[in-house]
Amino acid sequence: xxxxVQWQNYLDEVxxxxxxxxxxxxxxxxxxxxIAYKDDHQLxxxxxxxxxxxxxxxxxAQFSSRxxxxxxxxxxxxxxxxxxxxxxxxxxxxxxxxxxxxxxxVLQRLLGASESLRKExxxxxxxES
Amino acid sequence: xxxFNRKSKSLDYKNMDDRELVQLAKxxxxxxxxxxxxxxxxxxxxxxxxxxxxxxxxxxxAKVFYRALSHIENYVDKGVPFQAWLYRIAxxxxxxxxxxxxxxxxxxxxxxxxxxLTSDAPxxxxxxxxxxxxxxxxxxxxxxxxxxxxxLKFIEQKSNADIGEIMGRTEGAIKSLYHRTLLSLRDExxxxxxxxxxxxxxxxxxxx
Numbered sequence: 279x280x281x282x283v284q285w286q287n288y289l290d291e292v293x294x295x296x297x298x299x300x301x302x303x304x305x306x307x308x309x310x311x312x313i314a315y316k317d318d319h320q321l322x323x324x325x326x327x328x329x330x331x332x333x334x335x336x337x338x339a340q341f342s343s344r345x346x347x348x349x350x351x352x353x354x355x356x357x358x359x360x361x362x363x364x365x366x367x368x369x370x371x372x373x374x375x376x377x378x379x380x381x382x383x384v385l386q387r388l389l390g391a392s393e394s395l396r397k398e399x400x401x402x403x404x405x406e407s
Numbered sequence: 408x409x410x411f412n413r414k415s416k417s418l419d420y421k422n423m424d425d426r427e428l429v430q431l432a433k434x435x436x437x438x439x440x441x442x443x444x445x446x447x448x449x450x451x452x453x454x455x456x457x458x459x460x461x462x463x464x465x466x467x468x469a470k471v472f473y474r475a476l477s478h479i480e481n482y483v484d485k486g487v488p489f490q491a492w493l494y495r496i497a498x499x500x501x502x503x504x505x506x507x508x509x510x511x512x513x514x515x516x517x518x519x520x521x522x523x524l525t526s527d528a529p530x531x532x533x534x535x536x537x538x539x540x541x542x543x544x545x546x547x548x549x550x551x552x553x554x555x556x557x558x559l560k561f562i563e564q565k566s567n568a569d570i571g572e573i574m575g576r577t578e579g580a581i582k583s584l585y586h587r588t589l590l591s592l593r594d595e596x597x598x599x600x601x602x603x604x605x606x607x608x609x610x611x612x613x614x615x
Contacts, residue, residue: 286585289585290585293560293585324593327539328546332562335451335455336448342447345443345472349439
């Protein structure tokens, strides 16, 4: 005679076996708990049916991203946004570096331009003999 | 030197446990975003199988996360997993939905069938579809706590201990509830099939 608690444990273990795809485990569990096929086959097939019926449903990508944007704001990935997320002193360092870098580029161009002007002047002047 | 704490912190969200995330989420929306990513599909599935269609599942899932966001400041960790709190919000909203709309008995089941039956042969599909419909109808007639247990067990594949924490019951109580649920589902389906069988000859006679 199988008690209520034994039935509970048996059905619990059967469910775990079916959920993990160990169908061959069922007969072992039947003999472990002394339960006959005629007594449990309806319940076992019910568990199996539920296992097959309940499959994970993915929410649509459109819904997921729209809701996330509504909840926490649009996810931004631009350079300005990344800089704004940095600590203040890092932001200042970035600004100074940008200004210095830009200044150097301008200076280099000016120097390069004046150098080429000089070269042009040298080539265009007629040689005095 | 330069302090890149904020950037590294944002990368760490994924490795944080729920407790740490929830503390941060009280002030930091990005932490809440990680919570959202972690639980969106779970909550959506829970609601989808309780309501039976995509539209209501989306509406109620959105409400769950809006409510979570507006109340997370007041969330107090009492040793129960954070997801139990989210499931409780979902559970209450689904209960309100069924009560307000009186939809519990007219849940459309087409979505389930269309979703799960796409690869079988047409004749087999019809047979499985019918069986699945009986089963889903029977599940929807169960009390809310039993439906919750079934969904957590078969969709989330949670252990009895986890289900117990979410539902506020002991592991033993969950096992017992599961046993009773299976028995009542078996009886319900048997009754349904008997009723259908007894209806069929009557219909034939009427048609004849």
